[in-house]
Amino acid sequence: MKEEITKVAKADLQSLHRIFTVPEAPNSTLGRIEREISHNLAGFLNEHLVARAISLSDIERDFCDPEIPENPTFVSEHTSFLLEKLVAQSVHTAAPSFIGHMTSALPYFMLPLSKILIALNQNLVKIETSKAFTPLERQVLGMMHGLIYRRDNAFYEKYMHSESDSLGAFCSGGTVANITALWVARNNLFKRDKDFPGISRVGMFKAMQHYGYQGLAILVSRRGHYSLSKAADILGLGRDELIAVEVDENHKVKADEMRRQAQQLEKQNIKVLAIVGVAGTTETGNVDPLDELADLAKELGCHFHVDAAWGGATLFSETHKSLLNGIERADSVTIDAHKQMYVPMGAGMVLFKTPEMATEIEHHAEYVLRKGSKDLGSHTLEGSRPGMAMLVYSALKILGRQGYQLLIDRSLQQARYFAGLIDNASQFELISRPELCILTYRFVPTEVQNILKHADTELTTEINQYLDDLTRFIQKRQREAGKSFVSRTRINVKKYQGQIVTVFRVVLANPLTTQEILNDVLCEQAKLAKQSEISLPQLKRIVADYTAV
Secondary structure: OOOOOOOOOOOOHHHHHHHHHOOOOOOOHHHHHHHHHHHOHHHHHHHHOOOOOOOHHHHHHHHOOOOOOOOOOOHHHHHHHHHHHHHOOOOOOOOOOEOOOOOOOOOOOHHHHHHHHHHHOOOOOOHHHOOOHHHHHHHHHHHHHHHHHOOOHHHHHHHOOOOOOOOEEEEOOHHHHHHHHHHHHHHHHOOOEOOEOOHHHHOHHHHHHHHOOOEEEEEEEOOOOOHHHHHHHHOOOOHHHEEEEOEOOOOOEOHHHHHHHHHHHHHOOEEEEEEEEEEOOOOOOOEOOHHHHHHHHHHHOOEEEEEOOOHHHHHHOOOOHHHHOOHHHOOEEEEEOOOOOOOOOOOEEEEEOOHHHHHHHOOOOOOOOOOOOOOHHHHOOOOOOOOOHHHHHHHHHHHHHHHHHHHHHHHHHHHHHHHHHHHHOOOEEEEEOOOOOEEEEEEOOHHHHHHHOOOOHHHHHHHHHHHHHHHHHHHHHHHHHOOOEOEEEEEEEHHHOOEEEEEEEEEOOOOOOOHHHHHHHHHHHHHHHOOOOOHHHHHHHHHHHHHHO
């Protein structure tokens, strides 16, 4: 009887050469995966993503070895490991019932185009490693600039491919885009003049000394994204100088309150660096009064930035673009293509109204980013980065403005439909009505809703604490069951004297999500609520006590 010979992967030049030049056989594990993904992406994801509860600590056991392997592993062997331990335990963000976060199904064409992108492996920091990708990215920035600012053709002929100016920058996401926008604002506030070499040369301390300010501040809605706090930290203002301004009952910043805050800062000799308007808040999807904020920025003589990472794509819709009126007055705008433009992760953009603004962050080096070159890296925070502009360009071409309008309009219709379901469901309470396609709500038994209408502050607080627990219980159980997913957050609610409550949060951007799925989500939550052995009995006790009185 012959002993079975076990093949062992070897680290030799012949094997390494094969890895770089010879594709995996069609019947290999990786070859089969490629075939399955190409022919039936949804089927592959549904088959390999396991919808079962498994703790993070259990997953960590599969990824706890700190040693780099001494010997190589066969590609198929490693791919099998990834399927079992990584793919199976990943999040099915493309599922039509995954409506809890700002991720969605992707158009099919993104998959083969992404393979081209990876195969070319262009580095957009410089022309020497990107060539045609550089003018392509500049065109995409021009297209998105035109969507916001609508300048004439002569403007784009002058600036789109200018070596000294920039219409914007591609970034890995909204965080870097927001930091870049405020970096540009800071450097333009403290730009060089005949008596001052500029903050980029001498730093914040000497800039403050020269201009005589006691501090700098950024004003934003309390619904502003946490990336703005990072920007205040990185740019040397300090997180405490990101001033969070109160919102109204519709979760829009109060422009008058922002003006009052600015006046208080002025009395302390603290200069307002920038006002940030939010076009699509992360928690509730609302849009700040951008025109009013633009007026205020003009009064204060400060930079006006709009964080439209989520809501910027609404501009594609002739039906709903008026929701963003005033965005065209912003000095800079952030938009994430990996949100409502249906591009894979890692495609953010910042656009500058005035192309000369980016000059103040310009960097050069002898081996790259030479003066006079059209290297994109001279006006970006990030250095080496992929050519994600190719995927944005392709989406713009293949879907067109009308295609995007259909997607945006449908998302808003779905959100309003879901809000209507909640309004008509006696045991649910709509907390924030959708302006774009995000809304919040919670499960509240009908009897409890009736008590809350008349309860004093103390009783309201007690009830909301139990409702918070119930919301967390339902959300966790629904996530573990794996049929559907909604996220949760905490927001202040005006009708409860501004108390902060825990709510379900849904994002309805996936074009594959149906009204039937939305009905099922509520039905599942109502059933899960009955399984609560702590919060629900306590709420029933409160109802009984209140009724008895």
